[in-house]
Amino acid sequence: MSAGxxxxxxxxxxxxxxxxxxxxxxxxxxxxxxxxxxGAKHGLAGMLGEDFVDLSNLSESQLYGIGxxxxxxxxxVRQKPTDSDIxxxxxxxxxxxxxxxxxxxxxxSAETANLVSEGAKNIGYEMKAFHIPxxxxxxxxxxxxxxxxxxxxxxxxxxxxxxxxxNRSLGGIKINVLMGRHAGWLTAASxxxxxxxxxxxxxxxxxxxxxxxxxxLKEVKEVYDALGRCVIAIxxxxxxxxxxxxxxxxxxxxxxxxxxxxxxxxNIQLSGSGALGDTLTNIVSEYIEGARVRADTFxxxxxxxxxxxxxxxxxxxxRVGQHAVIASKELDSGSVIxxxxxxEKYHCDVEVVDLHKVAKHTKDMPEEFLDNTKxxxxxxxxxxxxxxxxxxxxxxxxxx
Amino acid sequence: MSAGxxxxxxxxxxxxxxxxxxxxxxxxxxxxxxxxxxGAKHGLAGMLGEDFVDLSNLSESQLYGIGxxxxxxxxxVRQKPTDSDIxxxxxxxxxxxxxxxxxxxxxxSAETANLVSEGAKNIGYEMKAFHIPxxxxxxxxxxxxxxxxxxxxxxxxxxxxxxxxxNRSLGGIKINVLMGRHAGWLTAASxxxxxxxxxxxxxxxxxxxxxxxxxxLKEVKEVYDALGRCVIAIxxxxxxxxxxxxxxxxxxxxxxxxxxxxxxxxNIQLSGSGALGDTLTNIVSEYIEGARVRADTFxxxxxxxxxxxxxxxxxxxxRVGQHAVIASKELDSGSVIxxxxxxEKYHCDVEVVDLHKVAKHTKDMPEEFLDNTKxxxxxxxxxxxxxxxxxxxxxxxxxx
Numbered sequence: 086m087s088a089g090x091x092x093x094x095x096x097x098x099x100x101x102x103x104x105x106x107x108x109x110x111x112x113x114x115x116x117x118x119x120x121x122x123x124g125a126k127h128g129l130a131g132m133l134g135e136d137f138v139d140l141s142n143l144s145e146s147q148l149y150g151i152g153x154x155x156x157x158x159x160x161x162v163r164q165k166p167t168d169s170d171i172x173x174x175x176x177x178x179x180x181x182x183x184x185x186x187x188x189x190x191x192x193x194s195a196e197t198a199n200l201v202s203e204g205a206k207n208i209g210y211e212m213k214a215f216h217i218p219x220x221x222x223x224x225x226x227x228x229x230x231x232x233x234x235x236x237x238x239x240x241x242x243x244x245x246x247x248x249x250x251x252n253r254s255l256g257g258i259k260i261n262v263l264m265g266r267h268a269g270w271l272t273a274a275s276x277x278x279x280x281x282x283x284x285x286x287x288x289x290x291x292x293x294x295x296x297x298x299x300x301x302l303k304e305v306k307e308v309y310d311a312l313g314r315c316v317i318a319i320x321x322x323x324x325x326x327x328x329x330x331x332x333x334x335x336x337x338x339x340x341x342x343x344x345x346x347x348x349x350x351x352n353i354q355l356s357g358s359g360a361l362g363d364t365l366t367n368i369v370s371e372y373i374e375g376a377r378v379r380a381d382t383f384x385x386x387x388x389x390x391x392x393x394x395x396x397x398x399x400x401x402x403x404r405v406g407q408h409a410v411i412a413s414k415e416l417d418s419g420s421v422i423x424x425x426x427x428x429e430k431y432h433c434d435v436e437v438v439d440l441h442k443v444a445k446h447t448k449d450m451p452e453e454f455l456d457n458t459k460x461x462x463x464x465x466x467x468x469x470x471x472x473x474x475x476x477x478x479x480x481x482x483x484x485x
Numbered sequence: 486m487s488a489g490x491x492x493x494x495x496x497x498x499x500x501x502x503x504x505x506x507x508x509x510x511x512x513x514x515x516x517x518x519x520x521x522x523x524g525a526k527h528g529l530a531g532m533l534g535e536d537f538v539d540l541s542n543l544s545e546s547q548l549y550g551i552g553x554x555x556x557x558x559x560x561x562v563r564q565k566p567t568d569s570d571i572x573x574x575x576x577x578x579x580x581x582x583x584x585x586x587x588x589x590x591x592x593x594s595a596e597t598a599n600l601v602s603e604g605a606k607n608i609g610y611e612m613k614a615f616h617i618p619x620x621x622x623x624x625x626x627x628x629x630x631x632x633x634x635x636x637x638x639x640x641x642x643x644x645x646x647x648x649x650x651x652n653r654s655l656g657g658i659k660i661n662v663l664m665g666r667h668a669g670w671l672t673a674a675s676x677x678x679x680x681x682x683x684x685x686x687x688x689x690x691x692x693x694x695x696x697x698x699x700x701x702l703k704e705v706k707e708v709y710d711a712l713g714r715c716v717i718a719i720x721x722x723x724x725x726x727x728x729x730x731x732x733x734x735x736x737x738x739x740x741x742x743x744x745x746x747x748x749x750x751x752n753i754q755l756s757g758s759g760a761l762g763d764t765l766t767n768i769v770s771e772y773i774e775g776a777r778v779r780a781d782t783f784x785x786x787x788x789x790x791x792x793x794x795x796x797x798x799x800x801x802x803x804r805v806g807q808h809a810v811i812a813s814k815e816l817d818s819g820s821v822i823x824x825x826x827x828x829e830k831y832h833c834d835v836e837v838v839d840l841h842k843v844a845k846h847t848k849d850m851p852e853e854f855l856d857n858t859k860x861x862x863x864x865x866x867x868x869x870x871x872x873x874x875x876x877x878x879x880x881x882x883x884x885x
Contacts, residue, residue: 095654098655099650099651099654099655101647124884126884126885127885138884147881147883150880150881150883151881151883153880153881154646154650154880154881154882155646155647155650155651155880156647156650156651156653156654157650157654157885158881158882158883158884158885159884159885160653160654160655160884160885161654161655162655163655239792240792243790243791243792244786244790246554246555246791247501247555247556247785247786247789247790247791248785248786248789250499250554250555250556250557250789250791251499251555251556251785251788251789253556253560254495254499254556254557254560254561255498255499255560255561255562255563259757259785278791356779358759358762358763358766358779358780359758359759359760359762359763359780359782360759360763362758362759363758363759363760363763366757366758378757379756379757379758379785380757380758380759381757381782381784381785381786382759382781382782382784383786384781384782385647385648385651385659385779385781386644386647386648386781386783386786388651389647389648389650389651390643390644390647391643391646391647391650391678391880392639392640392643392792392793393792393793480550480553480554480555480791481547481550481551481553481554481558482554482558483547483550483551483558484524484526484538484558484559484560485526485527485557485558485559485560
């Protein structure tokens with residue numbers, strides 16, 4: 086039997102290096118005996134609509150250009166397949182003789198690959214199904230870290246270096262809202278550019294810890310009273326002990342109505358809105374009279390900034406894409422992971438684990454990465470995350 | 486008479502390269518016969534409080550570190566001196582034998598230098614007073630452009646490259662709010678990374694043109710209907726024909742109260758708030774049903790991002806700082822400007838003009854830089870601005 090065709094799609098929120106995984110996949114795939122190498126436009130949507138492009142004849146310069154451009158070159162999609170979607174998908178695969186399915190994305194994409202794999206098995210259709218990891222949230226299980234995180238972390242660390250210098254120049258309280266509604270990895274990365282104790286961020290609020298506005302205000306005031314300024318990193322997903330997002334809690338308590346945008350179910354839209362930052366600004370301004378308080382929401386720039394990509398991240402992204410193809414020659418299915426080696430110089434190997442181990446669930450920051458006496462990270466986190474960014478040079482600030 | 490002491494201060498909103506001007510000043514000043522070279526902490530505030538640091542004994546490595554760190558190493562201030570401030574300042578200068586005043590900042594700083602110069606003349610105190618230009622807003626008169634703008638423009642252009650790729654991946658409408666309440670220079674820079682007609686931003690709204698929400702909505706819908714997506718660059722300072730900021734107009738019309746933060750005079754605070762983006766998101770969502778609409782407010786990152794500085798901008802910032810010292814040996818006062826040469830390769834000379842020509846007033850974008858048929862810039866703007874960024878490499882997007 087021939088190897089059949091291969092198809093690849095990209096899914097979920099873009100990253101700065103997701104296309105490097107696509108390029109890694111293509112560069113390796115052309116060396117194998119696939120009948121065709123297809124890219125599906127907008128992931129699952131393109132597969133179900135048979136909207137494919139041929140990826141086997143791209144020039145070196147096209148591959149270079151795609152690889153350095155953030156976000157999904159094939160287009161992305163947010164779609165969890167239904168049972169009938171999977172059924173339809175596999176019938177399309179049968180018709181087209183697609184026997185190799187690759188999906189770049191987060192835990193939902195691993196789950197999609199898993200469903201494809203199971204669905205094919207159920208009807209006895211022989212095919213391979215592989216998940217290639219990406220997410221700036223760094224919340225996938227099994228892998229040491231996720232391609233996409235290192236570049237986002239680098240951007241955030243650099244953003245805080247400049248913003249801390251800005252805050253030193255003019256004083257006051259600065260609140261920066263970071264992406265990651267369930268896990269604090271990216272918010273924690275705000276600390277990676279610090280070179281002195283008095284550098285910001287001074288306070289780091291992640292969703293792994295319960296958020297309490299009164300405690301928050303006291304902590305902010307304490308730093309502000311001591312330094313005349315305070316830089317805060319706060320995750321968009323901070324919530325109370327019941328898991329209710331702070332903006333929701335605040336709206337309920339004050340009867341003020343929801344600031345910002347809600348979706349069709351009335352849930353708060355966290356990304357693409359400045360509501361959390363603006364609300365906290367107002368609350369802090371009332372609590373600490375006379376203080377200059379400002380907020381920025383870093384938004385989509387965190388996942389798509391073209392000019393500050395971690396080279397470590399970009400190379401690893403390419404390697405996981407390449408390895409998925411190699412693994413497909415020996416295994417039926419799996420999720421590619423990065424495994425950190427205990428060596429003097431940072432290095433990760435690529436390996437494959439079962440799809441169900443990565444599918445569905447996500448990974449929070451472990452306890453040893455979070456300080457249990459204050460809203461801050463530990464040195465263990467620093468050592469874990471710094472190599473992924475490609476290294477952050479310290480800044481200098483000597484006069485004020 | 487000895488040259489006396491020299492003092493330098495930094496004022497207003499920081500930029501990514503304002504410290505390169507400080508370094509240029511210091512490197513040149515140490516070659517001259519100043520009795521002392523003083524840095525005033527937080528500009529005028531430090532001068533009035535005699536809070537000085539000695540700048541004459543910094544190591545090469547300290548100067549390098551300061552030069553690559555964004556924002557004001559000496560601290561900044563927003564303070565327009567009163568008559569009595571100027572009187573007090575000059576009496577301090579007399580007491581300390583400070584006979585050389587240098588001030589890095591925008592048009593208000595040029596005005597401060599002018600007031601110092603006039604005040605000293607009035608009482609017959611011999612001293613020099615020079616203004617060194619900086620501002621990301623690029624709104625100073627006389628100079629071809631302002632140090633600080635090139636780096637901010639580079640950041641904005643790169644941010645739009647990534648964000649446009651992100652928007653292509655998932656579709657929908659993306660609104661990005663840019664700094665510059667009176668002039669559209671930075672908003673216009675959003676176009677500099679475009680390599681194809683269909684790249685975003687598709688619509689560019691600057692304060693030089695009157696903003697009308699109904700026209701805006703029609704223009705957005707037209708692009709969205711044609712492309713299935715739309716990326717918008719909009720200045721925080723868009724306003725109606727009476728100069729009233731859009732958020733204010735909207736609050737008045739809808740009786741909804743002001744979204745976002747107001748200052749003690751009840752005026753809208755434009756920076757450090759996501760209110761404009763969020764309000765536009767809600768209005769667009771209502772107008773174009775079913776569309777995915779998101780907004781980001783780029784905020785302080787535009788003026789302080791450490792990892793994407795224009796080398797052209799950084800070198801020019803150093804040169805204007807250096808030239809202020811050189812000019813002070815021949816002239817009594819002035820503002821350093823950049824003058825573009827008509828040469829094949831981009832080059833600016835440094836010159837000096839009278840302080841009053843730069844003080845107080847600002848410079849809007851000229852008509853020839855703005856398209857008069859649609860909300861967009863002209864090729865003339867592109868040719869003007871691109872060299873200042875150090876060049877923006879095109880991105881690649883070939884599948885969707």
